[in-house]
Amino acid sequence: MKRALLILxxxxxxxxxxxxxxxxxDGRLVLHSLPAVLAEELVRPHLTRGLTATFLFxxxxxxxxxxxxxxxxxxxxxxxxxxxxxxxxxxxxxxxVDRRELDSFGELELWWRDLRxxxxxxxxxxxxxxxxxxxxxxxxxxxxxxxxxxIDAQRWFSDSLDEAAKxxxxxxxxxxxxxxxxxxRTFHLLMATSIRRPALVSYRxxxxxxxxxx
Amino acid sequence: MIFRIxxxxxxxxLLAAGLLFDLVxxxxxxxxxxxxxxxQVVGQLERSLxxxxxxxxxxxxxxxxxxxxxxxxxxxxxxxxxxxLNRAGIARRYQxxxxxxxxxxxxxxAAAYVWRQGRRExxxxxxxxxxxxxxxxxxDVTLRDRGRDAVGRIAGxxxxxxxxxxxxxxxxAALRNLSAWQxxxxxxxxxxxxxxxxxxxxxxxxxxxxxxESLKNPAEIRQAAASAGxxxxxxxxxxxxxxxxxxxxxxxxxxxxxxxxxxxxxxTFAAAWPNLTLACAPPDxxxxxxxxxxxxxxxxxxxxxxxSLALGDRKGRVELAADVExxxxxxxxxxxxxxxxxxxxxxxxxxxxxxxxIGHGMGLGLxxxxxxxxxxxxxxxxxxxxxxxxxxxxxxxxxxxxxPFIKGGERTxxxxx
Numbered sequence: 001m002k003r004a005l006l007i008l009x010x011x012x013x014x015x016x017x018x019x020x021x022x023x024x025x026d027g028r029l030v031l032h033s034l035p036a037v038l039a040e041e042l043v044r045p046h047l048t049r050g051l052t053a054t055f056l057f058x059x060x061x062x063x064x065x066x067x068x069x070x071x072x073x074x075x076x077x078x079x080x081x082x083x084x085x086x087x088x089x090x091x092x093x094x095x096x097v098d099r100r101e102l103d104s105f106g107e108l109e110l111w112w113r114d115l116r117x118x119x120x121x122x123x124x125x126x127x128x129x130x131x132x133x134x135x136x137x138x139x140x141x142x143x144x145x146x147x148x149x150x151i152d153a154q155r156w157f158s159d160s161l162d163e164a165a166k167x168x169x170x171x172x173x174x175x176x177x178x179x180x181x182x183x184x185r186t187f188h189l190l191m192a193t194s195i196r197r198p199a200l201v202s203y204r205x206x207x208x209x210x211x212x213x214x
Numbered sequence: 215m216i217f218r219i220x221x222x223x224x225x226x227x228l229l230a231a232g233l234l235f236d237l238v239x240x241x242x243x244x245x246x247x248x249x250x251x252x253x254q255v256v257g258q259l260e261r262s263l264x265x266x267x268x269x270x271x272x273x274x275x276x277x278x279x280x281x282x283x284x285x286x287x288x289x290x291x292x293x294x295x296x297x298x299l300n301r302a303g304i305a306r307r308y309q310x311x312x313x314x315x316x317x318x319x320x321x322x323x324a325a326a327y328v329w330r331q332g333r334r335e336x337x338x339x340x341x342x343x344x345x346x347x348x349x350x351x352x353x354d355v356t357l358r359d360r361g362r363d364a365v366g367r368i369a370g371x372x373x374x375x376x377x378x379x380x381x382x383x384x385x386x387a388a389l390r391n392l393s394a395w396q397x398x399x400x401x402x403x404x405x406x407x408x409x410x411x412x413x414x415x416x417x418x419x420x421x422x423x424x425x426x427e428s429l430k431n432p433a434e435i436r437q438a439a440a441s442a443g444x445x446x447x448x449x450x451x452x453x454x455x456x457x458x459x460x461x462x463x464x465x466x467x468x469x470x471x472x473x474x475x476x477x478x479x480x481x482t483f484a485a486a487w488p489n490l491t492l493a494c495a496p497p498d499x500x501x502x503x504x505x506x507x508x509x510x511x512x513x514x515x516x517x518x519x520x521x522s523l524a525l526g527d528r529k530g531r532v533e534l535a536a537d538v539e540x541x542x543x544x545x546x547x548x549x550x551x552x553x554x555x556x557x558x559x560x561x562x563x564x565x566x567x568x569x570x571x572i573g574h575g576m577g578l579g580l581x582x583x584x585x586x587x588x589x590x591x592x593x594x595x596x597x598x599x600x601x602x603x604x605x606x607x608x609x610x611x612x613x614x615x616x617x618p619f620i621k622g623g624e625r626t627x628x629x630x631x
Contacts (some may be wrong), residue, residue, distance in 0.1 A: 153296035194307030
């Protein structure tokens with residue numbers, strides 16, 4: 001029952017306090033005042049496991065067009081278990097990457113709160129008359145590990161299955177150093193590729209676009 | 215049998231299930247357990263991580279070693295986290311694979327069933343064809359179906375029946391041959407004994423005449439000598455019949471108009487049999503055949519002989535008619551006699567087959583006639599017989615129309631015209 005409830009909670013996009021979205025004088029959409037999602041029960045455990053947790057931001061503005069293809073930003077947080085520090089990196093739509101090392105979760109929260117993420121590098125206004133209400137749909141997904149970690153886990157899983165199958169075959173045939181058969185390899189490969197990078201937690205907001213001094 | 219195939223299919227599925235169990239147990243379950251994604255295992259690993267850090271703090275000299283161990287444990291824990299986060303996906307993939315394997319097995323079983331049914335149908339068709347051959351009288355039927363099921367057993371029985379039929383036929387032929395030889399010996403003995411007895415008696419009488427008063431009556435001596443000579447002549451005639459049968463000449467075939475040939479025969483032999491009237495129905499168009507005229511005439515003579523003898527003292531009629539049937543020319547010789555006795559119909563064309571008394575013919579006429587017909591690439595058959603009459607059917611190869619008509623093998627201007 002608890003599990004079903006958890007799945008339901010995970011499946012449904014969560015809501016937290018709204019972030020701010022600003023159109024700066026350079027025509028860039030900047031996300032700021034990020035909600036304090038890091039401390040949430042569903043999020044925090046994933047930040048201290050030593051894996052690279054990735055927060056993916058996507059923005060779909062109305063009344064505003066993005067000149068370049070693609071928009072959004074990503075924040076990667078990896079906790080170094082030995083040194084007990086957070087390695088963070090914020091990549092924005094304008095190509096900038098801000099890397100830091102934070103000593104505690106409190107510092108991380110502060111850094112998060114003060115983040116200003118450029119989610120669209122170049123925009124222009126719709127020429128509609130009357131101008132529509134400017135707002136944007138903001139989406140945030142938490143992916144608990146990076147692609148490199150996914151590939152590493154897939155390879156390890158497949159190799160471990162091979163090793164286990166080999167040791168199983170040795171018990172039966174008592175023959176050493178027999179490579180896994182094609183069928184076994186195929187099976188292990190199929191199993192290994194079932195490891196994916198699901199978005200564990202998702203947030204959705206619709207926020208007004210604050211226009212700076214244009 | 216209805217249950218056998220489903221049972222076999224069920225056995226295959228069970229076997230597959232066993233293999234699948236082996237796959238699950240040895241290839242998947244055990245490794246999965248080995249990963250130890252159980253929370254307690256992960257908890258222990260996390261404690262080990264903390265221990266390594268603490269050990270490094272207390273034993274700084276070996277900090278690098280603890281750091282190395284820490285890194286290894288950290289990697290393992292992280293991988294386990296990844297597995298844990300994908301547990302549902304891995305289980306789902308596993309179910310998909312199992313489902314695919316079962317589906318493949320089901321398809322394989324269904325394909326095997328269809329193939330088996332198709333093969334069975336093919337085998338049944340072969341058995342049906344073999345039975346048809348057997349029914350048609352063939353005795354060399356082979357199927358080479360060594361299946362242990364009902365079809366295989368039936369195939370074996372058909373072959374066995376075929377072999378038995380072949381053996382019985384050979385035995386029957388041998389017995390018939392023996393019977394024919396016995397009948398021939400009986401007839402030969404009688405045919406030779408009668409003139410020999412006559413000749414012996416006449417020679418005895420002649421000897422008596424010579425010893426007594428014979429010289430006073432030379433006419434009686436001459437009569438006795440002539441009588442003995444006649445009996446010996448009968449023996450010679452008898453021997454000649456065998457010679458004729460044994461040395462039937464090869465037909466010298468020439469092109470003849472069959473209608474004209476029959477008309478000439480009816481005209482020439484009109485008075486040959488006092489109790490027979492010969493009639494010939496001319497065909498609508500000339501029918502050209504390649505035949506030896508004298509031998510064809512011999513066939514007709516034999517048939518008319520038989521009709522005349524069958525009529526006895528009664529008068530009768532023989533009608534000759536020519537016709538075309540497909541690629542063959544057909545001569546029908548129909549009489550209004552008493553018909554052929556039923557007991558001799560089956561072996562009518564075999565030598566020494568006759569209903570006449572011994573001493574009144576050897577029963578070689580129809581055998582000779584059949585041989586002549588076969589030598590012409592044709593045939594002689596008994597078409598029908600009853601108390602109202604008998605019809606024999608003589609088949610001869612017809613010359614297809616086209617080249618100019620050649621009579622007797624030579625072109626004649628008259629016929630060309």
